[in-house]
Amino acid sequence: MADISHPPMEQLQDLEYCIDSNPPWPETVLLAFQNYILMLGTTVMIPSLLVPYMGGSNRDKACVIQTLLFVSGLNTLLQTLFGTRLPAVVGGSFAYVMPILYIINDSSLQRITDHHDRFIHTMRAIQGALIVASSIQIVAGYSQLWGLFSRFFSPLGMAPAIGLVGLGLFQRGFPMVGNCVEIGLPMLLLVIGVSQYLKHTKLLKDIPVFERFPLLICISIIWIYSIILTASGTYRNKPDPTQTSCRTDKAYIISTAPWLVSYSYKAE
Numbered sequence: 001m002a003d004i005s006h007p008p009m010e011q012l013q014d015l016e017y018c019i020d021s022n023p024p025w026p027e028t029v030l031l032a033f034q035n036y037i038l039m040l041g042t043t044v045m046i047p048s049l050l051v052p053y054m055g056g057s058n059r060d061k062a063c064v065i066q067t068l069l070f071v072s073g074l075n076t077l078l079q080t081l082f083g084t085r086l087p088a089v090v091g092g093s094f095a096y097v098m099p100i101l102y103i104i105n106d107s108s109l110q111r112i113t114d115h116h117d118r119f120i121h122t123m124r125a126i127q128g129a130l131i132v133a134s135s136i137q138i139v140a141g142y143s144q145l146w147g148l149f150s151r152f153f154s155p156l157g158m159a160p161a162i163g164l165v166g167l168g169l170f171q172r173g174f175p176m177v178g179n180c181v182e183i184g185l186p187m188l189l190l191v192i193g194v195s196q197y198l199k200h201t202k203l204l205k206d207i208p209v210f211e212r213f214p215l216l217i218c219i220s221i222i223w224i225y226s227i228i229l230t231a232s233g234t235y236r237n238k239p240d241p242t243q244t245s246c247r248t249d250k251a252y253i254i255s256t257a258p259w260l261v262s263y264s265y266k267a268e
Contacts, residue, residue, distance in 0.1 A: 027212070034216050039091040043068045046092045049176075053104045054122040055115035068092050096133075100126055179245035182229070187222045194218055223248070 017023055023031070047064040056064070068091070075090035103109070103125050112118035140146045177184030191214060199211035210217065229235070230247045244250045 027207075030213060030216065034213055035089060037215055037219060039072065039089045040069075042092055042094070043072065045176075046094070046097065049097070050100060050104065051119070053101070055112075055118035057116070057119075060116075060119055096130070099129070103129060176245075179241065183222060183226055183246055186225070187218060190218045190221065191215070 022028075044065055047061050047068065051061040051064055054060075072089060072091040076088075079086070079088075079090050104122055106125070109118060109122050109125065112121060177188065194210050194217055195214035199208060199214070201208070201210050203209045226246070226248050230249060235243045235246050238246070
């Protein structure tokens with residue numbers, strides 16, 4: 001019996017690269033940087049959402065972001081060398097946001113009056129919870145329990161579970177767009193328009209630029225737009241929350257971040 005094979009390029013006519021293909025180096029660098037920007041959004045958003053509730057300052061927020069970036073890079077390197085070797089960045093997950101919020105709102109932690117001490121104790125509690133949760137996942141993975149139970153998980157059951165996680169964060173994440181609607185709304189509409197309606201428009205030697213680099217294009221346009229609004233004095237007399245959300249020079253993340261993270265979460 002003849003061995004009949006159907007390469008992916010023959011099955012999907014619009015597929016330009018297979019799993020073993022090597023795109024040109026300039027395109028690879030741009031795609032890698034876009035993937036980094038995509039995971040940087042979650043890396044910055046999660047500490048920006050949680051650290052103020054913990055009583056942390058701008059320096060604490062910067063240190064948490066730096067820690068997440070370092071650990072994400074280390075996990076990604078280990079995953080590509082010894083793990084599943086998938087082309088994915090192992091970053092922070094929104095699935096842990098809701099449990100962490102419950103830890104932050106614990107009455108024993110909320111009774112701490114000093115903001116910095118409350119941040120330190122809350123961070124220690126979160127670290128302990130993450131260590132326990134990850135240990136359970138390691139045991140389930142190496143003992144092959146997850147493989148046994150995964151046979152009973154169908155897409156019909158997993159899709160609602162994942163949807164509930166995303167919808168549970170909607171009330172906390174989407175209102176942040178309204179904190180600066182003149183920047184958040186154009187960014188939202190631009191991303192949808194470029195990625196969905198201009199994706200078949202080809203430029204630069206018939207390369208679908210809008211399909212492959214929608215995030216880089218939209219962020220560049222909106223960032224220049226934000227700089228123009230900031231430099232023109234649009235938010236000069238606005239309240240502090242509006243200036244923090246809209247201005248490009250009020251995040252204080254870069255100015256307060258140390259060159260090397262030598263920050264310890266150990267309580268004194």
